[in-house]
Amino acid sequence: MNLDVYDDDHLLDSDSLAMVKDLVEFAGKQLHLKEDTEMSITFVTKERIREINNQYRNVDRATDVISFAIEDGDDDSEFGEPLEALADLPRNIGDLFISPAIAQEQAERYGHSFARELGYTTVHGFLHLNGYDHIKKADEAVMIPLQERILEAYGLTR
Numbered sequence: 001m002n003l004d005v006y007d008d009d010h011l012l013d014s015d016s017l018a019m020v021k022d023l024v025e026f027a028g029k030q031l032h033l034k035e036d037t038e039m040s041i042t043f044v045t046k047e048r049i050r051e052i053n054n055q056y057r058n059v060d061r062a063t064d065v066i067s068f069a070i071e072d073g074d075d076d077s078e079f080g081e082p083l084e085a086l087a088d089l090p091r092n093i094g095d096l097f098i099s100p101a102i103a104q105e106q107a108e109r110y111g112h113s114f115a116r117e118l119g120y121t122t123v124h125g126f127l128h129l130n131g132y133d134h135i136k137k138a139d140e141a142v143m144i145p146l147q148e149r150i151l152e153a154y155g156l157t158r
Helices: 016-028 046-057 098-111 116-127 139-152
Strands: 002-006 038-043 066-071 093-096
Touching: 002 016, 002 139, 016 038, 016 139, 038 116, 046 093, 046 098, 066 116, 093 098, 093 116, 093 139, 098 116
Parallel strands: 002 038, 038 093
Antiparallel strands: 066 093
16 A cells, blocks of 8 residues: 555654554455555544534534545446556545544543554545445445454454
């Protein structure tokens, strides 16, 4: 994975940043993504994620993760393949914005570690960038078990 991580406000310690990078690499291998697949993660304050959520989703509240997928599943070229594949370019799957403060609140609410919740939030957003969703029950039945399998295989159990 070509992962760009931004933490300009120093919201995470170096161990947490390293875990997120390693987890995304691990999850990419679980999904059999090409090594040159690109994405970014930006860690933001609770206030900033609320602004982003309001601006782009019209939801005026803070949330743990917002994903901006570049592909929506319908962008195949007229040749049946994404244009990146035809041109042999790296595939950019999109961007995540994560609020560590919300992850911390949820860890306390659900009674598990911050690392587990940060991992959960990261994998959840990562799966959204790869076309998974949980709005419909049938989609949720695929995404949530996959998310749990990745987290457990990585060692982030409840």
